[in-house]
Amino acid sequence: MAGLVACYWSTGTEPSTEGLVFALWKHGATVILPVLRDDDDLDWAVYDGPDTLAPGRHGIMEPVDTRRGVDTIRTAALVIVPALAVDPHSGVRLGRGGGSYDRALARVGPNVPTVALLHEGEMRPGLPAEPHDRPVKYAALPSGIRVVPVKEST
Numbered sequence: 001m002a003g004l005v006a007c008y009w010s011t012g013t014e015p016s017t018e019g020l021v022f023a024l025w026k027h028g029a030t031v032i033l034p035v036l037r038d039d040d041d042l043d044w045a046v047y048d049g050p051d052t053l054a055p056g057r058h059g060i061m062e063p064v065d066t067r068r069g070v071d072t073i074r075t076a077a078l079v080i081v082p083a084l085a086v087d088p089h090s091g092v093r094l095g096r097g098g099g100s101y102d103r104a105l106a107r108v109g110p111n112v113p114t115v116a117l118l119h120e121g122e123m124r125p126g127l128p129a130e131p132h133d134r135p136v137k138y139a140a141l142p143s144g145i146r147v148v149p150v151k152e153s154t
């Protein structure tokens with residue numbers, strides 16, 4: 001079991017992360033969840049059970065625990081993020097337009113597994129990418145885990 005896992009609390013039509021967060025916590029992982037800052041960057045706080053969440057900006061549930069700082073994600077052994085779609089060739093994510101997860105993923109080291117949770121059919125080849133977009137290495141769908149091909153550095 002990974003020590004520190006960065007996850008998120010799902011909202012709207014996103015695949016639900018409630019059971020995942022609860023199971024990780026029950027199995028002894030330390031789960032950090034985002035606390036959305038006023039500048040749309042992501043602070044992090046530790047999940048300590050279902051009774052320790054309260055709605056944050058945009059009504060998304062956030063831990064009421066102490067904010068640990070934007071750099072907390074640097075120490076995560078596993079990073080799980082939301083996406084509306086992922087490009088199967090590049091791992092580029094389509095987000096909700098805040099750039100929050102691009103900023104968070106920019107702080108994650110090259111050897112840490114990064115996973116986006118998708119509904120079936122949300123792998124989309126040819127997604128537009130800007131220089132600030134940060135790809136994920138894996139996408140998890142109901143039908144299984146897709147691995148993004150590693151790009152050979154030239």
Ligand SMILES: Nc1ncnc2c1ncn2[C@@H]1O[C@H](COP(=O)(O)OP(=O)(O)OP(=O)(O)O)[C@@H](O)[C@H]1O
Nearest residue numbers: 093094095096097098099100101102103106132133
């Ligand atoms: N590393 C960064 N530093 C500062 N601002 C950034 C950074 N990355 C993205 N942004 C800001 O976020 C804006 C939105 O980015 P983008 O459209 O890629 O969001 P998104 O990928 O849909 O959102 P998210 O990353 O939260 O899922 C960018 O135009 C940029 O202003």
Ligand SMILES: [Mg+2]
Nearest residue numbers: 095099102133
């Ligand atoms: Mg982006």
